[in-house]
Amino acid sequence: MMNGTIVDLKEVSKIYPMGELPVSALSKVTMSIKNSEYIAIMGPSGSGKSTLLNILGGVDQPSHGEVYLGGVKIDNLPEKALLSARRKTVSYIFQEARLLSSLTAIENVMLPLAFYSSQKAGSKPRDRAQAMLEKVGLGKRSAHQPHQLSGGEAQRVSIARALMNDPLLVLADEPTGNLDSRTGEEIMGLFQQLNSEGLTIVMVTHDPQKASHARRVIRLKDGEIVEDVINHKFTICEV
Amino acid sequence: MKIYQVALKEIGKRKMRTIYTSFGIAVAVSMLISVMITASSGQKEVFNVIARYGHSLTIQPVDTKSGQSLKNFGIGTGSYIPETALPAILEVYQTAIVAGWEKMGALIFQEGTIGGAAFPPPTFAPRLYEETTIKGKDVIVGGVVLEKELIARFWWDIAEGKFMEKDDEVIIGRLFATMTQTKVGDLLDVGSTKMTVTGILRETDSPDDYMVFTSLKTCQTLFNKQGKISMINVRAMCPKCPVGEAAVEINKKVLGVRATSQMEIATAQSQIFQKTTALIVSFVVASLIISCIGVFNIIMGAIHGRMREIGLLKALGASKNQLIRFFMYEAILIGITGGIIGFALGSALSHIVGPILFKDIVIQVTPRFLVIAVLLGTLASIVASIYPALYASKIRITEAFKSL
Numbered sequence: 001m002m003n004g005t006i007v008d009l010k011e012v013s014k015i016y017p018m019g020e021l022p023v024s025a026l027s028k029v030t031m032s033i034k035n036s037e038y039i040a041i042m043g044p045s046g047s048g049k050s051t052l053l054n055i056l057g058g059v060d061q062p063s064h065g066e067v068y069l070g071g072v073k074i075d076n077l078p079e080k081a082l083l084s085a086r087r088k089t090v091s092y093i094f095q096e097a098r099l100l101s102s103l104t105a106i107e108n109v110m111l112p113l114a115f116y117s118s119q120k121a122g123s124k125p126r127d128r129a130q131a132m133l134e135k136v137g138l139g140k141r142s143a144h145q146p147h148q149l150s151g152g153e154a155q156r157v158s159i160a161r162a163l164m165n166d167p168l169l170v171l172a173d174e175p176t177g178n179l180d181s182r183t184g185e186e187i188m189g190l191f192q193q194l195n196s197e198g199l200t201i202v203m204v205t206h207d208p209q210k211a212s213h214a215r216r217v218i219r220l221k222d223g224e225i226v227e228d229v230i231n232h233k234f235t236i237c238e239v
Numbered sequence: 240m241k242i243y244q245v246a247l248k249e250i251g252k253r254k255m256r257t258i259y260t261s262f263g264i265a266v267a268v269s270m271l272i273s274v275m276i277t278a279s280s281g282q283k284e285v286f287n288v289i290a291r292y293g294h295s296l297t298i299q300p301v302d303t304k305s306g307q308s309l310k311n312f313g314i315g316t317g318s319y320i321p322e323t324a325l326p327a328i329l330e331v332y333q334t335a336i337v338a339g340w341e342k343m344g345a346l347i348f349q350e351g352t353i354g355g356a357a358f359p360p361p362t363f364a365p366r367l368y369e370e371t372t373i374k375g376k377d378v379i380v381g382g383v384v385l386e387k388e389l390i391a392r393f394w395w396d397i398a399e400g401k402f403m404e405k406d407d408e409v410i411i412g413r414l415f416a417t418m419t420q421t422k423v424g425d426l427l428d429v430g431s432t433k434m435t436v437t438g439i440l441r442e443t444d445s446p447d448d449y450m451v452f453t454s455l456k457t458c459q460t461l462f463n464k465q466g467k468i469s470m471i472n473v474r475a476m477c478p479k480c481p482v483g484e485a486a487v488e489i490n491k492k493v494l495g496v497r498a499t500s501q502m503e504i505a506t507a508q509s510q511i512f513q514k515t516t517a518l519i520v521s522f523v524v525a526s527l528i529i530s531c532i533g534v535f536n537i538i539m540g541a542i543h544g545r546m547r548e549i550g551l552l553k554a555l556g557a558s559k560n561q562l563i564r565f566f567m568y569e570a571i572l573i574g575i576t577g578g579i580i581g582f583a584l585g586s587a588l589s590h591i592v593g594p595i596l597f598k599d600i601v602i603q604v605t606p607r608f609l610v611i612a613v614l615l616g617t618l619a620s621i622v623a624s625i626y627p628a629l630y631a632s633k634i635r636i637t638e639a640f641k642s643l
Contacts, residue, residue, distance in 0.1 A: 059554075059636045060637050086556070087556040100249070101252060102248040102251060107248070110240040111240060113240045114240045114242045114244070115242070115552070116556040161555075
C-alpha cells in the first residue's frame with residue numbers, strides 16, 4: 001500500500017455484452033481511496049455506482065484498466081486469490097441488514113468467522129463480537145433474535161458484522177435506504193464515529209443529505225466521474 | 240462460529256421443510272428397510288428349516304406301477320419294499336453319508352458328529368399306497384407313521400380338525416374333501432371299514448391334496464399288505480449331508496429299489512427366495528432413486544428461494560467449497576433424520592408384512608438395519624443435494640448481490 005492508498009483504479013472500464021449493442025457501465029475511471037477516507041458516491045440510476053462499488057470491492061472484474069486492492073493488483077487474479085485479497089480488505093453493508101434469522105445478534109456478528117478469520121478476530125471471537133456490538137451501541141442486545149430488533153438496530157448489527165474481521169475498507173450500498181430519516185441519521189452518525197476512529201468508508205447514496213456527511217463526494221454520470229470533490233460543507237450528525 | 244453450526248441453526252429454523260424433505264427420503268428408506276428386515280428374517284426361517292431337516296431322498300421299488308403323472312411324484316401302487324429291508328437300507332445310507340463327509344474333507348471324530356458337532360440321525364418315513372374307491376371316486380389311501388411323516392413333510396398342517404390318533408381314523412386332502420363334500424367328523428368307507436375323518440390337510444399343491452391318510456399299520460391291515468411299504472421318504476436332518484452319495488450307494492447295493500436325491504430342493508428354495516428378494520430390492524432401490532429426484536427438486540427449489548442468503552454468505556467471504564459444505568451439512572442432517580424415520584417406519588412395516596408373507600416368522604430388527612437406514616438416507620440426501628449445492632456455489636457473486 002503506497003501512501004496509505006487502499007484502492008487504486010487506473011483507466012477502469014466495464015462493458016456488459018448485451019447482444020449486438022454492448023453497454024458501457026463504467027468508462028475510463030481513475031480514482032484512489034486513501035486510508036481513513038469517508039467517500040459518498042452519488043449519481044442517478046444507471047450511472048454505474050453499483051458497478052464501481054463491485055469493482056472497488058473486487059467482486060466484479062473490469063473489462064479494461066487496472067485495479068489495486070490493498071496494494072495487490074486484482075483485475076486479473078484467479079478466483080481463489082481474489083477471494084483471499086477481498087477477505088483481508090473489504091466488508092459490505094447492504095441496503096437491508098440481511099441478518100440470518102436463525103442466529104442471535106452476536107452470532108450474526110460472528111458469522112464472517114465461519115468463512116474467514118483475521119488475526120484480530122480469531123483469538124477471542126465472542127469477546128470481539130461483543131465489543132463490536134458495544135461499538136455500535138447494541139452491547140445489551142447481543143442475545144436478541146433479528147425479529148426482536150428494529151430496522152435501525154438490525155442495520156447496526158450488520159455494521160458490527162462488517163467490522164468483525166477488521167477490514168481496511170467498508171463498502172456501503174445505500175445503507176439507509178430502508179430506514180426512516182431519523183434512524184438513517186443515526187446510522188450516518190455511527191459512520192462518522194467509525195470514520196473518526198480511522199475506518200475507511202465508501203458509501204453509495206442517492207440522498208444529498210446523507211452524502212453531506214461524507215468528507216469526499218464523487219458524482220457519476222453515464223459511467224464517468226463528473227465530479228470528485230472534498231466536501232467542504234461536511235456536516236456532523238446531530239442525532 | 241463454524242459452518243456446520245450455521246447449517247444446524249438454519250435447519251433448526253426450517254423445521255417443517257427439513258421434516259418434509261426428510262420424509263421423502265424416509266418413505267423410500269422404510270420400504271427398503273422393511274424388505275431387508277423381512278427378507279433377512281424370512282431367510283433365517285428358510286435356513287432354519289434347511290438346517291432342521293436338511294436334504295431328502297425318496298426310495299421306491301424299481302417296478303412301481305402307476306399313472307405316469309403320479310409316478311413323477313413318487314406315488315406308485317402294486318410294488319412294495321419289505322419293512323424288514325429298512326435296517327439294511329439305513330445302514331447303507333449311514334455308511335454312504337460318512338464316506339461322503341470324508342470325501343468332502345470333514346473331520347469325523349466319532350459316530351454321529353461332524354467336526355465335533357453332533358447331528359441327528361436321519362428320519363425314515365415309510366408310506367404304503369393303495370388304490371380304492373370312496374364315495375364313488377378312485378382315490379389313493381396312504382398309510383403313514385404320523386410322527387415321522389410330520390418331520391419328513393414338515394409343511395404338513397391341519398386346516399380343519401386334528402391329525403388322526405386311533406386306528407379307525409383318517410385325515411383327508413383338501414381337494415378330496417371338496418370333491419366328495421366330506422367334512423370333519425364324517426364316516427368314510429375305506430375298503431370294508433368305516434373310518435372317521437378327524438382332519439383336513441392344508442392344501443400343499445401336491446398329490447396329498449387328493450389322498451386319504453391313515454396309520455401305516457391300519458392301511459396294511461385294511462389292504463392285507465402286512466410288512467409292506469410303497470416308498471420311503473428320507474430326511475437327512477442336517478443341512479449339507481451328502482445325500483447324493485447315499486442315493487448312489489443305495490441304488491448300487493440294495494437291489495429292487497431306486498433312491499432319488501432331492502438335495503437340490505432346499506437349495507433351490509433358498510435361491511428362489513434370494514432372487515425374489517433381489518427383485519423386490521431392485522424395485523425399492525428404484526423408488527429410492529425417485530425419492531432422490533423429489534428431494535433434489537425440493538432442495539433446488541429451496542436454493543432459488545435462498546438466493547439472498549447465498550449472496551450474503553458469498554459477500555461475507557464464503558468460498559465455493561465452503562458453500563458446498565454448508566449445503567452438504569444440511570443434506571447430511573436431512574439424510575440422517577430421513578434414515579432414522581425410515582428405520583422406524585420400515586421396522587413397523589416389516590412387523591405387519593412379515594407375518595403375512597412367512598408363517599411363524601420371527602422379525603428380528605437389529606442395530607445393523609438402523610446403521611444401513613441412516614447410511615442409505617444420508618447417501619440419498621447427499622446424491623440429491625450435490626447438484627443444487629454445486630449450482631449454489633457457482634452463482635456469480637454479482638448476481639447474488641442483486642438480491643441483497
